[in-house]
Structure formats: C-alpha cells, structure tokens
Amino acid sequence: MSTRQFGARVQRNEDDRLIRGKGRYVDDIPLEGALHGVFARSNVAHAKITRLDVSRAAALPGVLKVYTHEDLGSLDMKMPLLIPHPCITHGRTQYPLARDEVFYVGQAIAFVVAVDRYVAEDAALLIDVEYETLPVEIDLRRAAEPGAPLVHADVPGNIAANLVQESGDVASAFAKADHITSITVHCERSTAAPMECLATAARWDEVSGELTVWDGTQAPIGLRGALASLFDLDEHAVRVIAPDVGGGFGPKIHFPYANEVLVPLAAREFGRPVKWIEDRSENFVHMTHERLQIHDIELAATRDGIVLGLRDRFLHDTGAFIPYGIAVAQVASCQIAGPYRIPNILVEFSCVYTPTVPVTPYRGCGRPQANFAIERAMDQLADELGLDRFEIRRRNFIQPEEFPYTRPNLIFADGLPVTHDSGEYEQALRALMDALDVDAFKADQQAALEQGRYLGLGLSFYVEGTGLGPYEGGHVRVHPITGKVFVNTGLTTQGQGHATVFAQIVSDQLGVAVEDVIVVEGDTGVYDWGVGTFASRAAVVSGSAVHKAAVLARKQLIDAAANMLEANPDDIELSDGRAFVAGSGVDGVTLAEIATASNPLRYAFNKAAERATQFAPAARSDGPPLAEGAHPGIEATDYYAPPHATWAYGVHGAIVEVDPMTYGIKIHRYVCVHDCGNMINPMIVEGQIAGGVAQGMGGAFYEKLEYDEDGALRNASFMDFLIPYATEIPHVEMIHQETPSPLNPLGIKGVGEAGTIPVAQVIASAIEDALRPLEIAPIRKVPLSPSLLHSYVTEAGLRK
Amino acid sequence: MKPSAFRYALPSTLRDAIDIRARFEDSVILAGGQSLIPTMNFRLANPEVVIDLRKLDELNYVRVADGVVRIGAMARQRVVEQNDEVAAANPLIRETLLNVAHPVIRNRGTVGGSLAHADPSAELPTLLTTMRGAITVCGPSGRRTIAAEDFFEFIFTTAMEPDELLVEAAIPALEPGEGWAFAEFARRHGDYSVAGVAVTLKLGADRRIDRVRLGACGIATTPALLTECERFLTGKSPSPELFAEAGTLARDAVTVSDDSATSKVYRQHVLAGLVARNLTTAMTRTDGA
C-alpha cells in the first residue's frame, strides 16, 4: 500500500518548470504579428475633459488606431458592479475609457494600438488633452465630512455605501460595563505589487469565430462571462486562459479592467492578435489598491477584562469607484471581534469615494485592518485594567466546546452569519507563550534596558473566515494512453502549488504517483464551472470538489478492475498506478489498461487498445458496448459548496529590538502558531505563511501610497514605494496546530491570506513594548518608519 | 516604460568616444546603465545618441602604486570591491562599496558612472570627497584632474564640461596604522541611505588625533565634508564623549529638508549617531588601539 500523500511534504510539481524559467506568462505566448497597445492615462485627479485630440498620435507612422470612448460603440458603457449589495446606495463604476470626466490619476483616456510598444508609447505622448480641473479631497476623514468636494457630483457626501450591523444588544452591554476603552487606528493605502503586472493578449480566429483571451486574471470564468456579454457572443465562442500568472494577491480577481475590453476589441477590428502588457508605472495607478481604513473602536468590559460589547465605526476608502462592492469593508467588519466571545457587536462602516485608484481586495481583504483595530484595542484595554496582554486574551476566547459559535446578524461575504466552526484558541496562545518563553523574555528585557537597549514583545491573535462559496468543481479523468490522471478546476493558480496539493488529494484516491497527476486550471476551454481564486478558498472548496470527484473515479476504477480481474470489488486495491487483488501477489492491471478497457473502441490504434475493440475477448458482452447510464473511460466530476466559511486562526508573536541611534528595528524572533485545519502539504502551507508574513511586514514598515493633496501619486515606482526585500524578512518559526474543520470532507481551512493579517499589530505592539520606558504615545498607525518612531520618542521627551 | 528612439554608438577607443560626444550635442554616455537606463525608460532623459563605453578596455583597470589607488571609469564596482590589493591599500574602499546597492547592481555599475552621476546620496562620491581624492576627465582639449571636493557641484551636477568624459578616480591609500570606517543607515538593505558616514582616523605618537577625515552622504546637495568636525577633533585625545560631541557638531551639516519619509531632525539624529559610532570603529582599527 502506498503511503498517504495528504499531509506529506511533497515537492512541488510546478517547481521544476517555474524555477527553470520555463513558465509561460501572457507575454510569453507567441502571437505572430501581434499589435501592441498602450493606454494614455489621466494625470490629474478630477477634471472635466475639455479637449481630447488624438490626431497627432494617430498620424504617427506605425500607429493603427487610437481609441477614445467615442470609438467604443456599445462598449461605451459603465462596467459592471460585480458584487451588488442593498447597502450600496450610490454605486459607481467606470467606463472602459473616460468620457468627459476623469476621476483619478491613472484613469484610462485613450488606447493606442501600434506595431510595437515603443511606437505606441511615443504616440500616447502625442495625445492632446485639456482639462478643467475640479477640487479634490484626498484625506479620507475629510472626504467624508459635509462640504467636502465631491468625487461624483450626484453622490452626496461621497458615500457609496453605509452598513450597520448589530449582533446582540450593544447599548445594554455598554451600560453594564465597568470600563470602556476607545481608540482610533489607521492603516494606509497599499498595492499588492505582484511581480507580473496585469497583462492581456487576444486573438479572434476568423475560421472558428472564437475569441481567445490570455489574461493574468484570477477569474477566467467570470471574465469569459463578462466578455461574452459585452461582445454579445455565445459563451462557447469565448475562451479565456490564465496561463502562468506571476502573483495575484487579489487585484487580479477584479474584472473587467479596461485592457480586458480594449484588447479583444482591437484584435477583432484588425484581425490580428493584440497584446497589452502593463508596466510598473501603470500598475501603480491602474491596478486596484487596498487597505486605507480608519477605525474608531470601543470595547466595553468588566473589571476583570471580560469584553461584553464592541462598537466599531470605520471609514473605508473605496477610491473613485466601487466595482467590487463592499467586499473589503464587509470582510473587515465580520472579523472585528477576532477570536473573542464578545456577544454584543455593533459595527458600522461607510465606503467613501476619494479621487484615487479604485479599491478591491488585496491579500487579507480588510482583515489586517480589523485585526489591527481589535488587537490594538485589546492591548489598550489590558493596559488600562492593569492586566497582562496574554491573560486578557485568554479570558475572552471562544472555548472549544462553544463551537460552532455564531454571531447572529453579523453577515459575512457569503451572505451568511459569521459562524466560527472549530478551534483551540487557548492552546495556540499557550504554544506561543511557551515558544517565546515569555517569563524569560521579561528578565532579558529588563537586563537589556539597563544597558540602554530596547527590547519588546508583541503579539496578535487573528481569525480568518476562509473558503467562501458559492462552489467549485473538480474534474478527474484517467488518460487511457499513459494512465496519468488529468485534473481540472475552475480556479487559476499564481504559484500557490495547486498542481501539487490537488495531485496529492487525487493520488490518495487513485493510487497514482503525485507527479503523474496533471492539474490544468485557468482555461475555460478545458473546464468552465466555478468561480476563481480568492478568499483563501482553493484548498477548501476546490480541494474538496477534487476529492469528491476522485472518490467517484476511484469507484469506477475499482468496479472496472474487478470486472477485468474477475474479482470482488471489495478485494481490489489501487496502488503504484495499478489495480490488483489485495494479497494475491498478482500484478493486476494498470490504470491505463483499465481506462482503455472502459472505453469501447472500434480501432486498435495501439497495443492496449486492441483489448477494447469489438472482437477482443475481453470486450465481449451481451448488451450494448456501453451499458445504459454508463459513460466511457474513467472520468468523474463533482462539486463542493461549503455550508458557510470555515474559520482558520492563529497567533503571531515577535521579539524586536529598537536601535535608539537609528530607530531601525531588528526582529530577533518571529513565531507563528496557526491552525488551518488539516494540512494537505505542510511545506506549501509554510510557504504561504512566509509569503504572507513578508507582505504583512510591508504593511507594518513600508507600504504607503502617498497621494499629494492634488491627488497625484507621489511614489509610483519601486524606488519610492518600498516593499521589503528578502533581507528584511526574519526567519519565521512556525508551529502547526491542526483542528479539522467539520464543514468539508478533508477537514481543511484556508491559509492563503493568513500570514498577512496579524503582522502590523505584532510589530506595533512589540515596538510599543520596547519603547515603553520612553513613554511614547500608543501606536495607532502603520506603516512605522524609523523617522516616525523618532518623532514619537521626541514628542514623548517634550511632553515630560 | 520604453525609452524613446535613440541612436547607439559603440566606440572602441576613448578618442572615438570623445569625437562622437563632440559631434552630437544631445548624446549621453552609457556606462553600467544602472542609473541611466531607468531614467531613459521613465523618459526623463530622451537623448538622441547613446554612447556605450563598454568596449573601452583602456578605462577598465584598477592599479595601486605610489600610495594611490587608481580606478578606471569603466571598472565595475564589484570588481573593485573584490580586489584584495585595493582593500590592502585602502580598506575603506571595500567597506564603502559593500554599501552601494546590491551585488547584482554592482556587477554592472561602474565607479565612473557613480561619480559622473553625482548623486549626493551615493556612497562613492562621498568616499572620493572624504579621501580628498581626485577625478580625471578627458575631452577634445585633453585631460585634466579635478579635486573631488571641487568636482561635485550640486545634485547630479559636476565640474565636467559637456564634452568631457570621466576617465579615472584616484584615491589615496591609507597610511600604516590609520583607522577607517564606513557605515550608513538605510530603511532596507542596499537602499540609498538616510545618512552614511566615511571616516579615517590617525593617531599621533602622543595618542592624540593627528589626522581625521570625515564625510557624509545623503545629507546635502553634494557629498558633504564634515570639516568642522575634523577641525574640532584634530589634536584632541579620543574618547567616547569627544566622539559624541563630534556627532552633535555634525548635525548642522544636514541641509536637506524634510521629505515624506524622513524628517530633517531624524536625519540629524542618525548622522550624529553614525559619526560617533564610525569614529569609534575607526579608532579600534588604528595602530595599537
């Protein structure tokens, strides 16, 4: 019997190809005679376009066409609002190309199609645009105040949506409380900065009439639907392929971007392939952003630190449009109580328009902000009540016997009330305390202080609703020629390791080697039921679907093998790519032979096929070659729709040192205790966490998109917008805890975003702890630059 | 992020390079390309002609003789960094180079390119200035040598004439027993720094400071010589207090104002700390320390 692959540290199937540079990204698709597109973009934040003249650009040799909105015909329409919600009273989305008004720096105004990218860029500079600029307010708080300049003239107060949710009875909780803590926290606007920016290539095939679009998207099936609708085509005539994608992290789940409309349009008009590869400068002002939120959070507690009620009002910056609905804000609002019982919650948010790049989810999707708010508030509460930071958390945890724990009326992104399905929160906290040896640390901290060194310990407990529906499908088929197994889902992969983890799941059912399972995703021409890659859902939802399909395929294999071997199905074992009678010592049959034999054939195109042809002894039967209700080959499809999200969680802690000379931070230790249910592949889980922590470090220390007061993005390059290098990321010690989710057949919870969520709070609380002797004001904002820390210390000195 | 169209010249002698430069007013010199190419891709520079110096072996050398390290303009930063003869003659050079960007960038980046670029945040211009080095340039009317202190005039501005090329940098060797240090603070490893400080320190027979050189990058519109600190320290007996005082004195040399990520007072704080810390390091490396 082969060993179980689920849970094993299997080397990744995709690495050989990706590491050797054999990956195929959109720009690598060979498209002979391709034309190249470039967008001309607004360089003012908010203005009426008073003149738009593309004649000089269009006249440049090598330019085929310069599109403006006037050339778009029926496509000159508002793009869809992808996730409608009743609370969106003023939903606004943009046109593919600006009409007579621009709303942010970077908005597409015209699309140049030329023989190469160089000429196209030359031409874009020749487009003459005149603007009548309008007043702007970039500051989120001020933009939401009465009298602020409006982003959309017909949206009063710049409020796109407002949602109030109450779970329990908050007023009485606050009335009963011994103590109320209230703080305001602020997270900055950031960008996911994937290595590969956005990219689209398209070809209309004159012969087949098919539109093929290669696109660095996380949602090819959704995009296919949008394109079929926009271009009024039958769905079978549109094929969207997400080839290798160099990082997604959220913004690539959004569609359609202007390029996804203009590139196919130009390809149709010119009967030639067209390519648009976003460069980094554009990516900063075009691909969607996330993170800017301001939370005013209050906790009502007893003297002993039991939190009875929570009130959080926050502003969410949605940028100039709200194409992805309230997703980010809603997800933030549902994680606001963290792992704590807190029976009474009132959370209210406003999604505010500002004249900036639109906002859609970026890894974490509102959770980092919510985590920062609740965990900063818990630290503050502990401080005010004179309680230990670990102890106050312990006292408030939802206990193992309380699961499933529902927060009535707090509705999550799947339309269902928040229900934590399972967990061992206290055990995780204990594991962190042991790993960091908290008592020993306190002594070290004191000793260091006596030498003028500032050590601090920080922690953050997070929960993450993962594995959102509605559903995903899995398709499994045994190749009759090679016996390899072909697996498809409706997802895309951006390097997470799907080709390995889904293969592990299938391997366990079908007894084939992991490397003999070929996973193909992201191609609507291959498989086209499902949603996409987001919300830490691939393993949970598609993993479960693939598992269910593999179970069905297993049964088919066993039945067919039993028939071939004239044995009882109960005695058939699948292992090493073969089916055999357990304990018989006989070789049995290979998967290829079974798959071939299960497909009645007329032609003996190879040796194995002979056995399935009509006159072969094995194929003889009394009835028709395929029994009623049977299908040829070994093939199965099944689906998984989660009853609701499954809740992963964890706690991170760090020991840091602040250098009082430079205010540089050294992270001496970073420990992550986490629970994502059963792990399919711990190595891949660790990779996800490490990557997430790195992005979290970006948010904690560096990432801030700086709009000036006129709405220009001042740091739109990697020279000015800093993300951490590998040299800035500490070694992350990981402690795995596995509490299976009761919601799905494999007991899995998601882990894709987990690493990112708690980092800002870990760092803020650690630094605050380190600089406590200098009496700095509590830290309420990230990112934390050394210059900012210096100012905190200086201000504390002045106060004294 | 594609450059506008340009013509490309690949001369094989310095003479040819100078001729081409003289013929085309709107030309630029391409050395390692680590600063120039991004500028062209952002279309901040749109030259008509690009003159690539990579074939100029006559500018690709490193020589140590007569107490001077001579570096040809086209010597790659990484090559100089790894040259043991250079490190033996003047270990400050290697220590400084290790703070320039990342290895992959130093593999391409040249010493001449960094000096000609004249970024006041860059380490090499500060090294040259601190060491009272010299820079040789060559144009249609021949060669001339300019003291580093006079070479750097402003941000991205040097004393070179438009028709001149930078051909050599000369850095004095350290004297026996002379201590040295270069250290900087950057938010990320390999970034341009908030401030960086270069020091050499030599004690006299009386254990007093006989000669000290102090310079800084990142704090002004040119590489900054901290001459007041040098004067203050010379002739005094080294002590932690003295070094701290020198640090305090250095603060006034910061002339750049606040930017969005870094306040001026913070930069001053870092500079003061680095001056004191680097003096201490240099001190421990002096003879008999």
Ligand SMILES: Cc1cc2nc3c(=O)[nH]c(=O)nc-3n(C[C@H](O)[C@H](O)[C@H](O)COP(=O)(O)OP(=O)(O)OC[C@H]3O[C@@H](n4cnc5c(N)ncnc54)[C@H](O)[C@@H]3O)c2cc1C
């Ligand atoms: C990510 C990144 C990080 C960096 N970090 C740092 C850092 O921390 N510190 C630092 O100092 N630098 C840094 N740099 C810049 C790098 O060191 C460059 O190598 C250096 O500034 C220029 O050298 P180059 O040979 O590449 O010159 P090029 O880019 O080819 O040229 C730079 C300029 O000098 C001119 N020029 C070049 N050679 C000559 C010559 N012989 N005569 C006349 N003019 C000439 C060019 O015309 C151009 O204007 C960084 C660069 C990058 C991309």
